[in-house]
Amino acid sequence: MNVLLVFAHPEPRSLNGALKDFSVRRLERAGHVVQVSDLYAMKWKAALDADDNTAPLLGSRFNPSADSKRAYENGTQSADIEREQSKLRWADAVILQFPLWWFTMPAILKGWVDRVYAYGFAYGVGEHSDSHWGDRYGEGSMAGKRAMLVVTTGGWASHYGSRGINGPIDDILFPIQHGVLFYPGFDVLPPHVIHRTSKVTEASFGEVCESLGKRLDALWTTPPLRFRRQNAGDYLIPELTLREELAPGKSGFAVHTEST
Amino acid sequence: MNVLLVFAHPEPRSLNGALKDFSVRRLERAGHVVQVSDLYAMKWKAALDADDNTAPLLGSRFNPSADSKRAYENGTQSADIEREQSKLRWADAVILQFPLWWFTMPAILKGWVDRVYAYGFAYGVGEHSDSHWGDRYGEGSMAGKRAMLVVTTGGWASHYGSRGINGPIDDILFPIQHGVLFYPGFDVLPPHVIHRTSKVTEASFGEVCESLGKRLDALWTTPPLRFRRQNAGDYLIPELTLREELAPGKSGFAVHTEST
Numbered sequence: 001m002n003v004l005l006v007f008a009h010p011e012p013r014s015l016n017g018a019l020k021d022f023s024v025r026r027l028e029r030a031g032h033v034v035q036v037s038d039l040y041a042m043k044w045k046a047a048l049d050a051d052d053n054t055a056p057l058l059g060s061r062f063n064p065s066a067d068s069k070r071a072y073e074n075g076t077q078s079a080d081i082e083r084e085q086s087k088l089r090w091a092d093a094v095i096l097q098f099p100l101w102w103f104t105m106p107a108i109l110k111g112w113v114d115r116v117y118a119y120g121f122a123y124g125v126g127e128h129s130d131s132h133w134g135d136r137y138g139e140g141s142m143a144g145k146r147a148m149l150v151v152t153t154g155g156w157a158s159h160y161g162s163r164g165i166n167g168p169i170d171d172i173l174f175p176i177q178h179g180v181l182f183y184p185g186f187d188v189l190p191p192h193v194i195h196r197t198s199k200v201t202e203a204s205f206g207e208v209c210e211s212l213g214k215r216l217d218a219l220w221t222t223p224p225l226r227f228r229r230q231n232a233g234d235y236l237i238p239e240l241t242l243r244e245e246l247a248p249g250k251s252g253f254a255v256h257t258e259s260t
Numbered sequence: 261m262n263v264l265l266v267f268a269h270p271e272p273r274s275l276n277g278a279l280k281d282f283s284v285r286r287l288e289r290a291g292h293v294v295q296v297s298d299l300y301a302m303k304w305k306a307a308l309d310a311d312d313n314t315a316p317l318l319g320s321r322f323n324p325s326a327d328s329k330r331a332y333e334n335g336t337q338s339a340d341i342e343r344e345q346s347k348l349r350w351a352d353a354v355i356l357q358f359p360l361w362w363f364t365m366p367a368i369l370k371g372w373v374d375r376v377y378a379y380g381f382a383y384g385v386g387e388h389s390d391s392h393w394g395d396r397y398g399e400g401s402m403a404g405k406r407a408m409l410v411v412t413t414g415g416w417a418s419h420y421g422s423r424g425i426n427g428p429i430d431d432i433l434f435p436i437q438h439g440v441l442f443y444p445g446f447d448v449l450p451p452h453v454i455h456r457t458s459k460v461t462e463a464s465f466g467e468v469c470e471s472l473g474k475r476l477d478a479l480w481t482t483p484p485l486r487f488r489r490q491n492a493g494d495y496l497i498p499e500l501t502l503r504e505e506l507a508p509g510k511s512g513f514a515v516h517t518e519s520t
Contacts (some may be wrong), residue, residue: 010307010308010309010310010322010324011310011321011322011323011324013320013321014321014322014323040307040309044307046306046307046367046368046371047270047300047304047306047366047367047368047371048270048361048366048367049270049300050270050271060273061271061273061274062270062271062274063271063274064270064271064359064361065414099324101308101324101374102370102373102374102377102435102439102440103435103436103439103440104364104370104435105370106307106308106370106374107306107307107308107367107368107370107371107373107374108306108307108367108371110362110364110365110366110367110370111306111307111367111368111371113362113367114361114362114366114367117362137425154325156498156499156500158499158500158501159499159500161501162511162512163501163502163507163510163511163515164499164500164501164502165397165490165495165500165501165502165516166439166500167434167435167438167439167512167513167516168511168512168513171431171434171512171513172435172439174427174431175362175363175364175427175432175435176363178427179362179363179426179427179432180362180363230425235425238416239416239418239419239424240416240418240419240424240425240426241418241421241423241424241425242423242424242425247423250423251422251423251428252422252427252428252431252512252513252514253427253428253431253512254512255423256425256427
């Protein structure tokens, strides 16, 4: 299978860099083909702007979504964006690996999402009708592909627990797992989170790798998170609110996952 | 009073640009002094990296937090970072204005947070003991200052409601309001969110401005969100989990706000 690993850490000789190298070896030894988008090494441009369309502006104003749509349709996107989209089309599974900085991904990775996720590619896909509100949240260009986050934090696991002060890690990652990955159609696997990275020693590094390695070995067999599909009947359209009879009386991120 | 408006949209002649201009005029007419950090106009560098310290690396590896600490302590931070920190020290209130892209801030603004929020400035502040786990979540360099988000979305308000498919807007913004703003000590006001921006017309623009204007007029009087202070007794230290008797049996982001 084809795996795209998108990696966002500035130091190759960091724990994150070592884990990225480990992942590539582990996946290749299992017979997979791996491409790495090492965003810092690529000097990835983070800020979405008018230069992302190689064609001149229509009119005098840059409109982020309208220009993204036009560039995608006309084949005038900048080459770095097209290359990443080709990798995504090629991939059977995508891993986003990053340190959690201020409770989300580093800016350079956010800029990969902002720019690669073009209108017509990752959003603005599919028809809108009374029963279908675009191909999104379970349908879309990434349908049939798997995705997983590999995340490191400096903080303790308890700080990210169900009543930990930072908020539960699953809720912190929801906008990424549900909003960035499930939205264009990925099947999203549970995240692999490594806490308290400053305490990882040479002695414990082997265990950290083995734990990650098991997740990589199970990339094709791990059941994905059971996010609810938008157009399968659970939501009113166009309000896109969960039907009253589902998770009655409850609210928040959790209602968008089917209970087991 | 002094207001810093950090603005992250690539097109000055957009709705966001017009709202930014409106905000500056409104605040200045009320007698406040306003500085704008227009990140796109400033060509803000989004990616945190070793160049953020003008001194050479110690050793051969770049360590994001250790190097941030060293640069901050030694006065060797890059000039763009120092300028933004000075603006933050100067400000009595900070407004972050941005379009919601993929359920969080645009990359360029995330890069402002990643880089300006240095170790010793926004984190790694204060003592750690059995009863105090650093000056954070209600204490810190930004204590006594107010902060507010002004956010635009393309989607409908119902999509961001308590059972809307995107998740509740308050939960989507929690990692920013609680994790980026309350963490270094800001009093965080309720956000001002403008939905369905493509439907704002010349006719309705005045109402959109007036609604925002009322929030700006009340910047000094609006009660802040009642996030729980870390070191005031609500949390076990060092686990940083909410004490059992508070919000008993509950979990998730909501438990970190005191009920009224």
